Amino acid sequence: MLKRILAINPGSTSTKIAIFEDEKLINKTNIKHSTEEINTFKTVFDQFNFRKNALLEELDKIGVDIHSLDAVVGRGGMLKPIEGGTYNVNQTMIDYVKAAPRGEHASNLGCVIAKTIADEVGIPSFIVDPVAVDEMNDIARFTGMPEIRRQSLFHALNQKAVALKAAKDLGKDYHDLNLIVAHLGGGVSVGAHEKGRVIDVNNALDGDGPMSPERSGAVPLGPLYKMAFSGEYTLEEIKKKNYGKGGLVAYLGTNDGFEIEKRINSGDQEAKFILEVMCYQIAKEIGSLAVVLKGNVDAIVITGGLAYDKMIINFIDERTSFISRMLVYPGEDEMESLALGALRVLNGDETPKEY
Structure with a gap:
């Protein structure tokens, strides 16, 4: 019934x-x-x-x-x-x-x-x-500053859902697989799923990991704290540079993937380069999690709204195909x-x- x-x-x-x-x-x-x-x-x-x-x-x-x-x-x-x-x-x-x-x-x-x-x-x-x-494994929580620990804040609902779909498509149990799942939306989170547990993942809210359509991702700390204490910016303005007005928005003035693709197809080389920068950083994050999983990766799973963009998928696949096969589940339901x-x-x- x-x-x-x-x-x-x-x-x-x-x-x-x-x-x-x-x-x-x-x-x-x-x-x-x-x-x-x-x-x-x-x-x-x-x-x-x-x-x-x-x-x-x-x-x-x-x-x-x-x-x-x-x-x-x-x-x-x-x-x-x-x-x-x-x-x-x-x-x-x-x-x-x-x-x-x-x-x-x-x-x-x-x-x-x-x-x-x-x-x-x-x-x-x-x-x-x-x-x-x-x-997260405890080893993944530590930074070089004892006062600051990494936290697990990511697109858990969608990452877990597509990981289960990928396992089904691979004909295996999720708890028997090692997967790297990348959620590509307004924010980007990339997680190492080891036998059903997300043992490491970037914090998509706090300036950790790759840049995204509207987030800066990780940036060098020296220039950032000089900027923060320069007197030219308020705390809220610095936060916005990290979350809301960072990433593609900061460089191209938009977070709309379709608009950016249209600009690229019209010959905008800057738009193409900045998009590739984002994909380069996402691929690098995937590569770092392959190390976390000791190279034992059954599949790289891509999801989120940006996964509809074949150019983005191709940019990432070019740099990560040596790690494992790629499975793509566009969107987020x-x-x-x-x-x-x-x-x-x-x-x-x-x-x-x-x-």
Whole structure:
């Protein structure tokens, strides 16, 4: 019998919902919230009833009775560091996101809304591979400064989802493989997946790893701290150079891959060179993780929005093909990834973890 699953993904000014029957998408809706409405709430947690009611109204509009559901799955928020997998939503998790010690983020509401709806009809509620997934080996956490440790903050939901797809396509179990997975979107995260664990990955938020369409990636520290203390920039301006106005935006004035490709096809050599710079850095990051995996790499897996760009794929493949074969899964379907995580539990293919 088909399992009906409601997936919920709260964003800053929207709440995405999707209905799946097993792996098949039945309905997907993006409920928009105006900035004015969101700004009336003091904290993200205060938005709970507002977002839940909007979601229930939308379900009523599209004719979905919550009593017809078999499970509800929400996007995981800024939780404490945890292993990857599908988790039962419990009160400890709710209390943590309410206190928000790791920061306010709309995704914190995913588990809360999921549990409230699920409890009303007596079905399970889950989260899947939140951004807080941390499976790094201790050796990967250290830097040259004892005061600073590397943290695991990356596109865990999509990386884990495509790693499972790659394992299926290779006819093997994810936990028997060594994969290097590169998520290429507004930010770039490249992870070493060793036998089902992401043992090393660049922090795509904090200036670690390759540049991306809107992030600087790692830069030499000497010039950076001189810039920071020059008096010419505020802290917020320095942050923006790292996150938001770095990378392709800083050099080319846009983070739009299609626009950049159009410029390249029109003969813009600067655009072509800067794009290749980004791909060079991504390839170099992949190479460094091949060392982490001691050269034992079953496949290089590329995903994210930029994976649609054949020029980018070719640039990276030219430099990494000696390491292993490349598998490409363009785009990022967070709703499907959430639903599939819940489905694996419902089908008995995975045991849910407790937070």
